[in-house]
Amino acid sequence: MGGWRAVPTRAARAWHAETDGFWCMQTRNLTVVGAGITGLWQALTLARKGHRVRLLDRSQEPFGTAASAYAGAMLGPFCETEVYAPVIRDLGLTSIGLWRQTFPGTVVAGTLVIASARDRSEVDHFARLTEGYERIGGDAIARLEPDLAGRFSTGLFYAQEAHVAPLAAMQFLLEEIKRAGVNVAFGTEWRDGAAKDEMVIDCRGLGARAELADLRGVRGERLIVRTREIGLHRPVRVLHPRHSIYVVPWGDGRHMIGATVIESDDMSPITVRSALELLGMAYALHPAFGEAQIVDAGAGVRPAFADNVPKVAVRGQTIHVNGLYRHGFLLAPALAELVAAYLETGAIDNRVFVVEPS
Ligand SMILES: Cc1cc2nc3c(=O)[nH]c(=O)nc-3n(C[C@H](O)[C@H](O)[C@H](O)COP(=O)(O)OP(=O)(O)OC[C@H]3O[C@@H](n4cnc5c(N)ncnc54)[C@H](O)[C@@H]3O)c2cc1C
Structure with missing residues (x-):
């Protein structure tokens, strides 16, 4: 352009x-x-x-x-500045206000970012690239997400973020x-x-x-599972050197597990490889996901400029x-x-x- x-x-x-006339309200x-x-x-x-x-x-x-x-519908202006321009953060913060004014189902409960003890350097790296977080330890993680108590000892909490x-x-x-x-x-x-x-x-x-x-497609695969054995209250991003994922609670036991980011406009169903990676990371987040029912699986293609x-x-x-x-x-x-x-x-x-x- x-x-x-x-x-x-x-x-x-x-x-x-x-x-x-042009610039008068009409x-x-x-x-x-x-x-x-x-x-x-x-x-x-x-x-x-x-x-x-x-x-x-x-x-x-x-x-x-x-x-x-196909979206997870996280409203994560700070987490997304990990890779993207500040305009995403600034317009994103404005948007959260508009969602709150408009849609009563908007949940402002923040985002939790965690990694296993082995991958804690991923948390440090994510912290260096973003802002708007509080660094938290195992006790705070357990207070925010009781089902994750004792499983993670370090994380970042982005209190202003939201989801729908x-x-x-x-x-x-x-x-x-x-x-x-x-x-x-x-x-x-x-x-x-x-x-x-x-x-x-x-x-x-x-x-x-x-x-x-210069518009292109970027494929994103995701799964929706249902479980009563674990209930998250906010999006949880699990960092990993190769397969970072996020889990978004949509209510009624439904959790969206996403998402791949593949330079392709292929809209065909999710591959076994991607499903294994997403489910493997969800299982590492909490073994209760192993007993969850898969209620939907699919792939959407995001419209993106260069x-x-x-x-x-x-x-x-x-x-x-x-x-x-x-x-x-x-x-x-x-x-x-x-x-x-x-x-x-x-x-x-x-x-x-x-x-x-x-
Ligand atoms: C797996 C995945 C996870 C995601 N997670 C998030 C997230 O957590 N948070 C977030 O903010 N975003 C997320 N996204 C991104 C988000 O989904 C996209 O940015 C968004 O869908 C783009 O919306 P759009 O309305 O521009 O395009 P679309 O949703 O594709 O809508 C375009 C519409 O135009 C219609 N159309 C096309 N051509 C014609 C025509 N000739 N005549 C009439 N109608 C036409 C189509 O039928 C379609 O309904 C995710 C995306 C994916 C795939």
């Missing part, structure tokens, strides 16, 4: 000139394409700000073809979107460009690859919001606010906006 600049495009200026006709987590937050935020919104998705069933359906159960959260957002008056159409493939009097917010994830040249940072790409009457990579749940609310601000005032956040010259 090189060579882009942060100015309103000629096409957008022309269109807005015909529709009462009700716009907006089509949001894609009802994954990105499009859901865009549709809800923009409808609540008074725009006339319709939401389209090609899937017959809600979330049937969305990468979002993804399908419950998306279902909730969809209901709120309908309540906000959005016209929702599933089973509707988007092929057309924007009509003269509308703008399109394109949130098609990998479905927009033909238009976004730098793994999302982009809001403005092209005439179309705004692409894409490349949310491992951070769709973490970043979608904050990105929706940025798009709303752009539509209202022309404000451009240079950390994520790219505006194509026309």
Whole structure:
């Protein structure tokens, strides 16, 4: 996406000139394409700000073809800065506030990061790369997660982090979107460009690859197990030199065990190798996972740009919001606010906006 600049495009200026001027607050006709987590937050935020919104998705069933359906839905702005840019942390913290205001099922119970005694140097390394944690020992780990008592002697606790159960959260957002008056159409493939009097917010994830040249897919495999023998209260990340995993409690005994990060857009089912690695690490976290029932196994493909940072790409009457990579749940609310601000005032956040010259 090189060579882009942060100015309103000629096409957008022309269109807005015909529709009462550009940067004044007005009700716009907006089509949001894609009802994954990105499009859901865009549709809800923009409808609540008074725009006339319709939401389209090609899937017959809600979330049937969305990468979002595979997410752990951790909201981990600090843990994710282990590898990624500070913008992930900053927008992520904003998003947690928006999740809390919007979705009553948002759980703010922090994240626990641990490793076996043999791998404790992994914890030290993770600590050096991140912030927002408290270093804790075995007693504190046992207080936070009684089922892990006596099993781990050192860890990091990121108290401000949060998580949601993804399908419950998306279902909730969809209901709120309908309540906000959005016209929702599933089973509707988007092929057309924007009509003269509308703008399109394109949130098609990998479905927009033909238009976004450097968008790629990153495969993530995960398992969902159910057990009554262990109940975690927050995401637990288990560090290991080769096979770090996380376990996210979704309630009702369900735990998501994830996730692989493979440079591939292969959407086929989880491999035996990956399942063995994930289950082996979960078993090392607590042997009770050995008795858990596997209730689902699958692989989703995350849409990502080369730098793994999302982009809001403005092209005439179309705004692409894409490349949310491992951070769709973490970043979608904050990105929706940025798009709303752009539509209202022309404000451009240079950390994520790219505006194509026309
Ligand atoms: C295993 C795994 C674990 C993850 N864990 C986390 C996590 O813990 N926290 C986190 O924040 N993120 C996590 N993620 C990342 C997150 O899932 C992605 O960032 C997110 O799903 C991207 O959402 P999206 O809405 O942009 O794309 P998608 O969810 O793929 O949605 C795109 C939608 O567009 C629709 N579409 C495509 N083409 C068309 C068309 N032509 N017409 C109409 N509709 C169309 C599709 O049907 C789809 O519904 C994880 C991902 C995976 C795979």
